[in-house]
Amino acid sequence: MAHNWGIIGAGGIARTLAAALKEASGAELLAVGSRSLDKAKAFAADHGAARAYGSYEELLADGDVEFVYNALPNALHAEWTIKATQAGKHVLCEKPISVTPDEAEAMFDAAGAAGVVLMEAFMYRCHPQMARLREIVQSGEIGDLRVIRSRFSYGLSDLTNVRYSAPLHGGALMDVGCYCVSFSRFIAAADPVEAYGAAVFGEQSHVDESFVGTLTYADGVLAQFDAGMSFAGMSNADIMGSKGHIAVPVPWKPGDEACFTVTVGGETREERVPGANPFSLEVENIQAVATGQAEPIVGREESIGNMRTICALLDSATGHRSISLP
Ligand SMILES: NC(=O)c1ccc[n+]([C@@H]2O[C@H](COP(=O)([O-])OP(=O)(O)OC[C@H]3O[C@@H](n4cnc5c(N)ncnc54)[C@H](OP(=O)(O)O)[C@@H]3O)[C@@H](O)[C@H]2O)c1
Incomplete structure (x- = not known):
């Protein structure tokens, strides 16, 4: 039933x-x-x-x-x-x-x-593309992980949208920068130790309408991202290692089949990852967790860690200083 x-x-x-x-x-x-x-x-x-x-x-x-x-x-x-x-x-x-x-x-x-x-x-985390990306990084194929770069932005002119509401905690970082933070933490498989954010806050909205963030990890990995709600949209991600890199053209809304490229030593190969509507996959995952048949793809520690990082980035952007994370 x-x-x-x-x-x-x-x-x-x-x-x-x-x-x-x-x-x-x-x-x-x-x-x-x-x-x-x-x-x-x-x-x-x-x-x-x-x-x-x-x-x-x-x-x-x-x-x-x-x-x-x-x-x-x-x-x-x-x-x-x-x-x-x-x-x-x-x-x-x-x-x-x-x-x-x-x-x-x-x-x-x-x-x-x-x-x-x-x-x-x-x-997006429920699409098998993400597990495959982490698997490739952890296999060492692109060497030691160095830099994770991601982007998520769009143009939204309707100032009555909840994303432009400060009391409802809108803003680019909360709305789409959160994907970049999540992506970086998942690919690095670690919590960052330092966060630095820079933002442009809307004169009317008082929310961050453009956000650029840098995260530093303990083992020499850096992550950088941009997120925005008031400029022409662009979404993609790159994962760079000491021997090669991965280019992910559709990180956030992959469909039935995701596709990305892996380049090592000048040779580029294409990977295709079969999947499904990621919204249906998250529904199936939580149902399986509730009936004891699976672990949550996005668990407690990941969600809390993301929020800790997001809030450090926001503090950094408002205080114009870098923030150390525990
Ligand atoms: N995963 C994704 O791909 C994705 C995409 C878009 C948004 N989101 C997230 O989903 C959430 C909702 O976003 P949305 O784009 O669906 O927003 P939305 O279209 O504005 O819908 C939000 C709904 O919340 C209810 N609401 C309760 N109090 C409200 C208030 N004070 N002001 C406005 N609405 C209020 C309203 O429903 P009623 O009037 O029916 O009560 C409203 O229709 C956000 O947290 C956003 O980050 C996720």
């Missing part, structure tokens, strides 16, 4: 996840909760959900909902994830999991106390 899902927040990414639930095996969208009942009803009709609620509380009180997808703005992730876990639901919470590392710890503690699974919805 399929697992029953409920979505809180009937916004943009919720529509993507609702579509992905149809592709995922063993998942069914049962209910949607919105601040507006009319909006919930329209969403439910569009996506074939049987139940629509005019509040998030009502959805959490529905005893038939097993998994909650938290698709709310960043500032509301902790509050509603904790409430969902206390209602006995497994939670797939959108990225970034919280807005501080302390919040992230409290969220995982709440899930642990309730005996439910919490996972951050870093869908």
